Amino acid sequence: MKTLAIGLMSGTSLDGLDICFAEFEKQDQWTFKILKAETIPYSKEWEEKLRNSIHISAEKLLELHSEYGFYLGKSVKNFIEKHQLQHIDLVASHGHTVFHQPQKRFTLQIGDGRAVKIEINLPVIYDFRTQDVLMGGNGAPLVPIGDELLFSQYDACLNLGGFSNISLQINGQRIAFDIAPVNIVLNTLVQQFRKNFDENGDLARTGKIDENLLLKLNSLSFYRQSHPKSLGIEWCNENIFPLFKNVEALDALATFTEHTAQQISDIFNKNKLKNVLFTGGGTYNHYLIEKIKEKTTAEIVIPEREIIDYKEALIFAFMGVLRFKNEINVLASATGSREDHSSGIIL
Template sequence: MLMTAIGLMSGTSLDGVDVALIKTDGRRVTALGPSGYRPYSEPERSLLRQALAQAVELTRREERPGVLGEAERMVTLAHAEAVANFTAQHRITREQVDIVGFHGQTVLHRPSQRLTVQIGDAAALARAIRVPVVHDFRAADVAAGGQGAPFVPVYHRALAQALDRAGPIAVVNIGGVSNISYIDGNDLLIACDTGPGNALLDDFVFRTSGQPFDTEGRLAAQGTVDQTWVAAALQQPFFVLPPPKSLDRNEFAALALPDLAPADGAATLTAFTASAIAAIVPLLPKPPQSWIVTGGGARNLTLLRMLRDKLSPAGVESADALGWSADAMEAQAFGFLAARGLKGLPLTYPSTTGVAIPMTGGLIARP
């Protein structure tokens, strides 16, 4: 059965809520609808940063002590506002929407401890928007011993199957963390986090300039990469682990830069992200012939240039160049995953999260 699904995503970059509408049967994507965005204000971002700092002390995923409870209420309200604004703008009635996929905001991800925490009250959201909400996508995978990430590969595969491309394709999503989906034909799907995405760079730019991110990579373009620091950072054990593997947004936060000018620091962290992505190639069955870049990093022209240098002779292009949406990709994916989960179809596989058997997931909250 074909479903109209709205997907919602608030990523580790803490920039805002992405909204997207798709039509899908949970296997194929038959149409990509409009997309929208509800940015977080600076006070909201500050609250989320406080929640991330407090979340490191969590031992049970249902706990919401102190600022975490306040942040959860803010996240829920922001998502309700995002849906209301989106549906009003595009004249979509609630009767026209079958399901909403709600990822929530990840504040802690420790799969080795079988612990992953996404804040956001799905029951309150369902009551506010009066549409059924599928949520808590990661918990079942992590409880079964999986990494709980990445979750978008099944959606990447659905999109890639419509392309007429030779050889393996890698879709690299650069959000706060970077992850890839390696697709070779209809059967082989491998996925993993590759390392930092925008998180280290965004945090550095915010500390040094007060700006939330390096727009189009302009600051990094003016700087010089500290190659010695990048080479040392790549010695972290994570980078030689085979896929599947995943990490927390703050996994590399302890890697302190030397005393660099802002442009040089931005250039160095951008190069670290590109180098970490390139480091996955020897761990894949075959080198991808083409790379499709999505997520916020697809807007960073300096990062794209570095990726082309490091991944040559493979082609590197933005998802937007294919008619996909780099900005809305993850939101679309969670609409797709909501429909897929409702049908009990697998969301994750041994080759994507390391879970023992293919796993479905998600819980449903009804208005």
């Protein structure tokens, strides 16, 4: 039986709200079709609100949680009307991550699902991460369930978004973890050039690699930790950005790109991966992709644009479908929680 679902994803890179309408069907195995998908770019005002959400008072944050929920609901409503969609079984909303500190047993994705429901009056599933964190997990990464059931033809799946994360099979278990920051750092560095992102990595290409900075970056203790592990903006603020002091912006861009490529290719080589599916906005950073290719023999598979741009929104739609059926949608082998479980609040 086919299930039609909408998935919503807002990443740390703040380029906009991804909306994906897809059809899922299970016979021998799960299959999917992306029917409609688009990114709604954030206005300057919304981008600022979300970027600054980590710094505001609890009272203001609660206000934003509600306001952003209505924004999500209205965005879905417009998307449904624009594409004249019918027979939608559910909407699955990731929300926007503000805080992520699993070691302290909390994570917060704003965008109140109840506000979404008020706007669209369809079944809504939201807050996919909290339960896992309360169960002792990292609450991330969550997409490995989709990699396992929808993209199993690849040795591994790599997402290049605000952070790079990978999922792969090791000894019959789906393992997943964050590798290193990517766009959350690169996009911040290029703001000095009045740009939102470094198109094709062209600016980074003109910089020089600062060997001293590269050594400091590669020496960060996170890279020696065993999985499961995950990163947040707080970690970057504490460990990454202070290292750029007194480094030319172009050289910082070039060096950080080199650092990211090294960390990613090290994982490919260590696990002897033959082919890896690349998705996320960083896939368009030609300079970063070239750097990774230089350092590994793994085949880098770059799929059609729809998969590059909307794989995460697609998988959150799929997670919603699994939750709706009360089937496992979070893998303990990926997050480190005490057991596989079915996560998300159903409205």
